[in-house]
Amino acid sequence: MACTADEETHLKELAENGYRTATSPVQKLRYACLKRGANGIKGLGRSFRRMDDDGSKTLDLREFRDGLHDYGLRELDDQTITEVFRELDKDGSGKLSFDEFLVAIRGPINSNRQEYVRQAFRKMDATNDGQITVEDIRKLYNASKHPKFLSGEWTEDQCFRHFLDSFDSPGNPDGVVTWDEFLNYYAGVSASIDDDHYFSEMMKRAWRL
Incomplete structure (x- = not known):
């Protein structure tokens, strides 16, 4: 996540x-x-x-x-x-x-960290087509407990789309997250973390790897 x-x-x-x-x-x-x-x-x-x-x-x-x-x-x-x-x-x-x-x-993201990012991407890519969409997330997660779904403000798909926008390209928020876009997000996270162990544990917790 x-x-x-x-x-x-x-x-x-x-x-x-x-x-x-x-x-x-x-x-x-x-x-x-x-x-x-x-x-x-x-x-x-x-x-x-x-x-x-x-x-x-x-x-x-x-x-x-x-x-x-x-x-x-x-x-x-x-x-x-x-x-x-x-x-x-x-x-x-x-x-x-x-x-x-x-x-x-x-800055660069080393190969060990990149492997954890790739594992997370593969887990999200439920359709195995090299990109993450609302359809992928729908297969993996349930939005019924999201606060904005419970309040009636958002549909399930809107909850999923909001999640995708965290990783989507800021210049092209099209609801399709590519490997490059996903890697770019975590490269930004990686840039402020010196400790490889901390980064790997964060990824394991976030994505249950």
């Missing part, structure tokens, strides 16, 4: 500590995002897509700075933002690709 409230709180505490000890501008940005929780990096991607005025799927320095400010990362001053931009602009073009930027910010 997506992170529980207690896990979110712990991740935010880890990110707070990471931010204070960060040794590079990119690390500072990573932890500033993760202080907002497991979806912090994913949410930043959503903010940047709104700032892409010309539809180029790239950002110049002004768009980059405005995107960070719009997202509420006020702890980053303009000098730090400029340093992050220059560090990530490898070819000196004055432009950053959305996807390249988000991969750089979230």
Whole structure:
């Protein structure tokens, strides 16, 4: 499952500590995002897509700075933002690709952690077609005890769709979660967890692996 409230709180505490000890501008940005929780990096991607005025799927320095400010990362001053931009602009073009930027910010996820993520994905993919949809979740879970289903506010399918949206791409919330989207979510979670054992135990608890 997506992170529980207690896990979110712990991740935010880890990110707070990471931010204070960060040794590079990119690390500072990573932890500033993760202080907002497991979806912090994913949410930043959503903010940047709104700032892409010309539809180029790239950002110049002004768009980059405005995107960070719009997202509420006020702890980053303009000098730090400029340093992050220059560090990530490898070819000196004055432009950053959305996807390249988000991969750089979230950091790598090692093979051991990735295997736990893959096990969780396979468990969710009840139809074994390489993607997770409402139909998959319907086969595995019962939404009858969800508070919004009990109140009559949501149907079962709406409960399932809300769950899927935790993992879906912020730029394309289409109700279909691919392996890449699922991995991206947990790569963001992984970025704030130094201990492999903690990560594996969290995955085992969440998905009953």
